[in-house]
Structure formats: C-alpha cells, structure tokens
Amino acid sequence: MGEAMYSTKSANQSKALFRGAFILTIAAIVVKILSAFYRIPFQNIVGDIGFYIYQQVYPIYGIAIVLSTTGFPVVISKLYAEQREKGNVDKSRLLLFTSFIYLQLFGFICFLILYFGADIIALWMNDPHLTVLLRVVSIVYLTFPFVSLLRGYYQGIGDMVPTALSQVGEQTIRVLTILLLSYLFMQKGYSLYLVGGGAMFGSITGSMVSSIILFMFLWIRKEWKWIAPSRGMFRTFAVEIKEIFKALTFQGLMICLSGMLLIFIQLADSLNLYSLLTINGMEKGMAKSLKGIFDRGQPLIQLGTVAATSLSLTLVPLITRERLSEKQSNLTDKVQLALKVSIVIGLGASAGLWAIIRPTNIMLFENDLGSTELGILGFVILFTSIILTIIAIMQGLGRLVFPALAVTVSFPIKYGLNMLLVPWCGTKGAAISTIITLAFVTVVLLLKLKKMFSARLASFRSIANVLWATTAMVVFLKGYIWGTDIFMDDFHLERIGAAMQSLSAVFFGGIIFLVIILRGGVFLEQELTLFPLGSRLIHFLARRDRDKHGEKN
Template sequence: MPSDNSRLFLRGALILTIAATIIKILSAVYRVPFQNIVGDTGFYIYQQVYPIYGIAIALATYGFPVIISKMVADAKKVNASDAHSIAFAAFIILGFIGIILFSFFYFGSHIIAHWMGDRRLVPLIKVVAVPFLIMPLISTIRGYFQGKREMLPTAVSQVVEQFIRVICILLLSYVLVRNGASLYQVGRSAFVSSVVGSLLAAAILLFFYFRHKEEASLQLGQAFKFIGKKFIIQGIAVCISGALLVLLQLIDSFNLYSLLTSTGIPSEKAKVLKGIYDRGQPFIQLGTVVATSFSLTLVPELSSTLHGQKKNLEEKIQLALKVSVVFGLGATIGLISIMEPTNTMLFSNQAGSNVLKVFSISIFFSSMILTINGILQGLGDLLSSAKFIIIGMIIKVFGNYLLIPQIGTMGASVSTIIALFFILLLSIYKIKRGGIHLNLGSFFIRLLASAGVMAFILQIWTYVFDYFHLTNRIWSLFESLGGVCLGGFCYLYLIGYFKLFREDEVKEIPFGKYLLHKKK
C-alpha cells in the first residue's frame, strides 16, 4: 500500500497536470479567434513579442518554483518553519533577477525592436517587461507551497491567470478593432491583459500564503547559504527545459521578419508571411498537450523508483516514452494529412499549408524531448536538457540565416525541425549513456504501421472533398472535424490491435482501457 506521503505527492502531481493541460489548451485555442480578429499582420505583431512574455511565464511556472519547492522540502525535513526563511531568501534573490530582466527589456526596448526589424514594437516590449517584476512573488509562493506538497494554490493561480488573460485579450481586441484602433495598439492591449492576469495570480497566491503563513526560525544569512549559487543555475536550467518551444519562437522573432525583408520582400508582405508562419504555434501546442500531459503523470514516480529495482525504473521510462511517441506521432501525421482543410477552417484560407506541414513535425520531436526532459529531471539531472536546448538554439539560429534567404518561411520550419532533431538525439544518447536500455524496436515497427494506415485513410477522406470541390470554410469544418474523428478512431483501434501497450502498461495510463483491443 502506498504511504500517505506518496498519495499526497501523486495527488499533487495530478492536480498540477490537470492545471497544465487546461492552461495549454487555453493558450493554444485563444490564438485562433485572436488571429481571426486581427488578421495575419496583427498576429505577426503579437507573436513577435509573445516569446518575451513566454520567458516570464516559464520562470514563474517551470523554473524557479521547481527549485524553490525542492529546497523548501529539504528544509522542512529539518525544521518545518525553516521553509518560510528559505522562501524569503529566494524571493530576495529573484527580486534582483526580476528587476534586472525588467530593466533589460523596458529600457532596452528600442534596441530589441531594432533587432526584430520593427521599431513600432517598442510600446509592446515595454508592457511585456512588467511581468518580470511580478515573477519573483509568483515564483516564490508557488515554490513554497509545492515544497509543502500543497499544489492547489499553484493550480488555481495558473488557471485563473490564463482564463482572465484570454478573456481580456479577446474582448479588448474585438472592441479596439471595431473602433478602428491600429493593430499595434491592439497588440499592446493584449499584453496589458497578460499583466492583469499576472497581477490576479499574485493576489490569489498572497491570499493562500497569508492564510498559511508560518514564522521563520532560520536566520536569513543561513537561508542564503542554504540556497547557494545552485539555486540560480538550476532554476535557469529548468526554465530553459520548460521553455523549449518559446525559445525557438524567440529566435524567429529576432531574425525571421528581418531576414525576409533583407531579401527584398516588402515589409507589409513580410509581416503577413510571418503571421501565416505563426499559425503553426497553436497547432504545436495542441498537438503536444496529450503527449506531455499523459507522460507527466508518470514522471513523478521516477523519483520514488530511483532506489528501487533498475528493471522497474526502465519500465516506467519506456512507458513514458511510448505514450509521448504514440500520441506525438499520431498528432503529427494526422495534422499533416488534414492541414489544408484545418488551415481553412481555423484561419479562413490555405495560405502557408506546406510550411505548416513541415512545421507540424515539431509535434513529434517536441513531445519526445519534453518527456525526456521530465525523465531526466525525475532522475535528478537538471542541467543536461538545458545544455542540449542551448545547442539546438545555436543550430536554429544558423539554420535560419542559411535557409530563410533561400526558401523563405519554409527555411524557418526546416531549421526548427533540424534543431529539435539534434536536441532529441542528444537527449536519447544521455539516457542510454546513463545505463537505461530502451528495447523499442518492434514497438516502432507496429507504430509506423498504425500511423501509415491512418494517413492512407485520411488521404482518401480529403481526396473525396477535393474531387467534389468542397473547399470553402464550411465544408472545411466538416472535413477537418470528420478527419479528426475518423483518423483518431482508426489510429486508436490499430494501437490496440497491434498491442503497442501491454495490459500492465494500460492500467497506468489514464483512459488506457481504450488502447487495449482484445483480438478474438
């Protein structure tokens, strides 16, 4: 029977996973109506600056709270009230980091906008600098509660923050566009909405904190010594691991538009092309939700398995990877197969469909990378993933400079895939070098057969609509949603038919019974 601590840990992990799933879905879905309101140029404006906000969110969600929670948990083992001192010391350090980052983006907004090739982005960058001032408070309180295994404050603050942010963005954008405001003003209002969401999250966390506040017993000097320089290094490393896709977006923000205009493309057309390319972001976010969410429910168990049998540890790692590969590949192949009607359904036309098809391969690679990142963290390795991602970012930068002048936005898609491919190779090599054996050869053969059959069926499905010229937005709605249902049903059936998961594995996967098919 699992202990009370184990139950509390797993329940907390489940709460955070549910919250993370809701947030990812909201973050992906709102971009569609937002693009429909502001168009491709307005979407370009928003997406140019969004990665900076994404970094602030990563710091306040994936990075420092994780490290603070571990330090609070360690201090609690010695003296429960020490947790407050550790959190306060972390808050002071993060306060300095927050001020430095705010100053860099706010006072350096003109330089950053110049690097991005669009000086009209300056007001947006100044607004998006503000969340870095709120980040220390949010990170500290989330980490404080997570260290005490109380996940509800983090989950509530994250969901409310995202919900309010999305509602405000859509309402303000609609009103401003209707009243003739410029697209840059609309973009600025979107980030003001993000600041409002962050302030509300901070208020919710303060409410929880003052209800559970404990007196400090550890001297502040001792607390700083306990935290040490590892706090900053490990926090940034975890942040980099959690912000993989945002960091790749940031590189595109800095050089994709400027590289397009440097080849002679007029600025307004380049903005539209960048906006069309950015349509891929909600696809990637939605495509990785299932894979990463299911896998995250398994990753926390790795820490408790570290001191157990190696065979049991390998089985859990294999299951986490199998889940991410199955759903990542299914989402990738399925989306590529119905990209044209899906593009039309969501964004009113098929512009950039081939670029988005290539970009969609990111779903498969990033699903595996994010899962392996979680596995490495569960095994106590916080730095390797960050190193691999930095290498991938360097590859992405060089890839953009080499490919975009030659093949435009297709070059940005290809460079993203190449960067993710190398990150994945390094990540798999790290796991194998650690003595973990992954015997998944026959699994991949059966998986490719399942994905291939699904792709063939979807090709027939889309051919029927093309043959009868049923390509307007209404018919694209039926074609896309019908394709999702048809492809999803076939894929899940084949997964069960080919027995990609064993019966004991199915029991550990949420709704796993639907992945097991009893052959007569």
C-alpha cells in the same frame, strides 16, 4: 507497531504526493489548452499582420511564465519541504525571504534590460514599432517574483490547490483581456500595434490576478507569521544564504532552461525571420503577413504537444518512485513505456495533422495560406513530445544540467539555420530549420538516455507497427480529403465544409491509427492499465496478447 505507523505515514505521504502532482498536471493541461485556443479567435480578429505583431513579443512573456511556473517554484518548494521536515522554522523563513530578495533582484534586472533595451531589441527584429509592446511585457518581470515565491511555499507544504488556481486564473483573465481588448480596439479602428499592446496588457492583468489569488490564500489562512522574516537572521545564517543563492541559480535556472524549448525556437524566429525576409528584398507588409501566417503553427503545435505529452508525463511520478525504490528493472520498463507513448502519439498527431492541414488551416484561420509550411511544422509535435518526455525522465532521475544545455543549444542552432535557409526558401526554410533543430536535440537526448540505461529503449517490432499504423492512417486521410473535396465543392460550403472535413477526418483517422496500434501489440495489457480509460482499450488487443497476459496472471 512503530513499523506499521511508519508504513502508514509513508503511504499517506505517497498518496499526497501523487494527488498534488495530479492537481498540478491537470492545471498545466488546462493552461496549455487555453494558451493554444485563444490564438485562433485572436488571429481571426486581428488578421495575419496583427498576429505577427503579437507573436514577435510573445516569447519574452513566455520566458517570464516559465520562470514563475516551473524552475524557481520547484526549487523553493523542495528546499522549504526539507527545512520543514527537519523542523527548522528560522531556516525555512530565511529561505523564503532570501528567495524573495533573489527573485526581486533577478526580476528587476530583467525589467531594466527589457524596458530600456526595448528599442535595441525592436531594431534587432527590424521593426521599431514593437518597442511599446516590449515595454508593456517587461512589467511582468516585476510581478513574477511574488508569484514564484508563494507557489514555491504552497508546493513546499504539499498544498497544490493555490498554485493550480493561480495558474488557471492567470491564464483565464489573460485570455479574456486579450480577446476583449483586441476586439474593442479593432472596432474603434486603432492601429494594429496599439491592438498588440492591448493584447500584451493581458499579461499584466493575468499576473496581477495570479498574485491576488495567492495573496488571498495567505490572508484568509493568516499564514504571514510562517513566512515573515525574523530579526537578525541575515547575520546568523550568512553561510545558508549563500547556499540558497547557489541553489536558486543552479537548480532553478537549469529547470527553467529545460522548460524553454519552444520559447527559444519562437524567439529565434522573432529575432531574425522577419528581418531576413525584408533584407532579401521582400516588401515589409508582405513579410509581416507571411510571418503571421507562419505563426499560425503555434496553436497547432501547442495543442498537439499537450495531447502527445499528457499521457507520457503521467508516468514520470512512477519513474521517480521506482528510482527511489531502486528497482532498476521496473524503472527501465517505465522509461521505455513513457518513450513509447510519446513516439506513438507524437507521430500519429504530426502525420495526421500533415495529412489534413489544408482543411484544418481553412477551418481555423479562414484560408489555406501557408499550408505547406504548417504541414512541415506539424512534425514539431513528434520531436517536442519525445524531448519533453526525456527531459521529464532525466529530471525525475535527478539529472538537471544535461537537458538544460541540450535545450539552450537549440537557440543558436535555430538562429543560424534560419540565416542559412530563409534567404533560400523563405518561411518554408524557417519551418525546415525548426525540424532540423528539434531532430538534433532529440538525438542528443536519446543518446544520453541510452547511456543511462543498458537496456534497449524501443523494440524494432514496436517501431515497425507504429510506422505501419501511421502510413495506413495517412493514406486513408489523403483519400478521405480528396473524396470529400468533390462533395464540398458542389455545395460551396468553404469554411463550414473544411470544419466538417477536418473534424470527421480526425475522428476516423484516429480510430484507424488506434486500432492498428492496439491490434499490432505495440502496448501490452499491463501497460494500458496504467493510463486513464486504459482498461477499455484492452478489448482492442489481439487475442494472443490478452491470452498471454492471462497466462502470466
């Protein structure tokens, strides 16, 4: 009877874990989609130079978002759950209060560096007018500790709803603030730097709303008594305080660094792309415009990465479960499948975007300027999807340091390659340096993952079929765009015509790619059943694969 009760409790905990992971995954996808989509109307409102101004400062805000969303809340939730499981009420309170002090100190130091060093950073970017924007965004570092702590607390007690609502609420209010203020300021004829400051103010309103949502949960549920510190706890638990500081510094920062891949790439471009263009003789207005055009790639990359990683990352909880159950063969299968999904969707999205980049550029940003550079940047989706999948796998297996180091090294590599390639071929050089950097990080992580698993990570047959599906899709899309160009020119549809071309091309190209992938046997029937709507896709499998699975059953 005791074993049955234990089994039931374990099953309930497992269900709660997966339900919580599902809620956070959905919230993360919604946040990323909002984060990608708002940039399109924003660029349409402020133009390429206005977009350049905003994107120069955005990576600084992006770092704060990672700190408050991934690293620190994850570590706090893990430590709090452990103390709660042991029934250590005083130590769990100590953890929360010590974490709050640590994060406040960390955030205050970041604020001081950014606020008082804003003019130095702006000069590094070769644009002193960015000082005000940097000081505006520095305020976010004063609010993120409170948000991180409460998200960690709620995740630690297994309640993911407050975290999910705070993330979605923060991003929604931030996006609305950006679009509303930028539109109003442009209507009033304010300078583009003031418009950019108004857009950056959205980061403050968003973080305030996130804090209010989390505070409301505390207030309504009257949970202050569970997190308030007890008298004299610092004298009693001096050793434990050191351990908490060590865990937050080591584990928290490692997870944070692992989540900053694209932010580091954008930060390198913010610090030296514009300055390299102007140093090499380009007029400042032209350089700002070219950097803004180059930054059009960010929403495309984000949307593509969300699509490419959302399926593969759903397998990570399964990988963690297989590791805990010590079933090495099942664990290897799940790792192989996660990698396969990231490669298939990543390559399909990258190559498809490259094939239709010109009409897509016109549809979203009014003209086709920078289409060559944006086409190159599209392959960021492939490498990023593989990298993020491997990092999630390694973290699920308890490896934190290596992925953090691999991501961190991307910044100096990208910065150095910019210095080498931008003077030679401008923003195209920046796009190439991004691809080289991400390709290097991908290879390093794959080699490390290969050492962790003796089995082959991908079969030659699968890779050959993926390449064949990609080639067929690209050939079709290029022919489709060429053929419909003639029709669009006759009717002078321009942006509407580009939208019709792009959306229809995505639909037809996606079907061709998917059918060839499924008919080519890249995925087995039992693999497809692990994904949403996977049972519907089984009907597209070649008969021999369906029969083979039927014989096994």
